[in-house]
Amino acid sequence: MKIIDQLHSDNRGLSCELFPPKEGGQLANALDIVREISTQGVDFISVTYGAAGTAVGKSVSIVSEVEKCGMTAMAHLTCVNATAQHIEETLGTLRDAGVQNILALRGDLPAGMTLEHEAYRHASDLVKKIKEYGGFCVGGACYPEGHPESAGLDDDIEKLKYKVDNGVDFLVTQMFFDNTIMYNYMYRLLAHGINVPVIPGIMPVTNARQIARICKLSGTKLPLHFRAIVEKFADDSEAMKQAGICYATAQALDLLANGFKDVHIYTMNKPDVIGGMMENLSHVVRHD
Numbered sequence: 001m002k003i004i005d006q007l008h009s010d011n012r013g014l015s016c017e018l019f020p021p022k023e024g025g026q027l028a029n030a031l032d033i034v035r036e037i038s039t040q041g042v043d044f045i046s047v048t049y050g051a052a053g054t055a056v057g058k059s060v061s062i063v064s065e066v067e068k069c070g071m072t073a074m075a076h077l078t079c080v081n082a083t084a085q086h087i088e089e090t091l092g093t094l095r096d097a098g099v100q101n102i103l104a105l106r107g108d109l110p111a112g113m114t115l116e117h118e119a120y121r122h123a124s125d126l127v128k129k130i131k132e133y134g135g136f137c138v139g140g141a142c143y144p145e146g147h148p149e150s151a152g153l154d155d156d157i158e159k160l161k162y163k164v165d166n167g168v169d170f171l172v173t174q175m176f177f178d179n180t181i182m183y184n185y186m187y188r189l190l191a192h193g194i195n196v197p198v199i200p201g202i203m204p205v206t207n208a209r210q211i212a213r214i215c216k217l218s219g220t221k222l223p224l225h226f227r228a229i230v231e232k233f234a235d236d237s238e239a240m241k242q243a244g245i246c247y248a249t250a251q252a253l254d255l256l257a258n259g260f261k262d263v264h265i266y267t268m269n270k271p272d273v274i275g276g277m278m279e280n281l282s283h284v285v286r287h288d
């Protein structure tokens, strides 16, 4: 199913993100995670693409498994350092696997890798390419607190408009922990003439050290009241996990109550985390 059709329906739900195992990691384990999540009733499962195309085979195996389980898949695809031929081959592979949704990203060049191909400089170039190829529903990334490289939030939104003008069907946000930031962002998008559906992305924090590193890299802020929770339970892994699921559940509930159709959960490959949220919101999510 195309995600844009889900977003235009009366359904309300959660989707989630998985990432492929690192080099030498266990693909079989990732496929088991897909099968486990496929029983939980999420709207769709997205699968990340290794930086600059590393581990591409594993990403494709995982999205194929999502489709085989009868779920809607969204394949992430990055274009930094990619050639047109590589992009076309990957699109053909995804189409043959039954994938109908792609999150078009620029990506970042991994440390130590030199830029050899500049066919696609920005995600908007990739959006255009996929739309010309045809057949896919295309999403793009957006950043309610601004992309770390941008000169500011308004500058970032002006650049975001290129993706929208090139045909992006919907947007998925970087994680945030304060819903007021998201509502403020929505006003700004509308003021810039961006009115495609937006899927807010949130992360249930289950590991205090990990979240400190992620926030530093992405520029995401932890609100004071949530920082107190993280600090209090940092050394008690079970309490931290429960607190993280509760906090993310409250965030998702607020977002769904205020009209968002889907909330995307950054699960860090933990089926019990998305399972816990689905259970907490079992009467709130709705699939007609």
Ligand code: FAD
Binding pocket: 047, 048, 049, 050, 051, 052, 076, 077, 078, 103, 104, 105, 106, 107, 108, 121, 122, 123, 124, 141, 142, 147, 148, 149, 150, 155, 156, 157, 159, 160, 162, 172, 173, 174, 175, 201
């Ligand atoms: P772009 O939209 O190209 O933006 C990057 C920067 O360039 C921004 O500062 C923007 O303001 C600026 N910009 C955009 N267009 C122009 C233009 N025409 N002229 C000048 N400046 C411009 N990374 C992975 O490697 N794999 C993944 O699977 C992955 N999944 C992600 C999923 C989500 C929901 C998000 C939010 C991020 C994801 N990332 C992933 C990380 C992402 O690749 C990085 O944040 C990357 O730095 C930017 O990618 P982008 O697609 O947002 O780039």
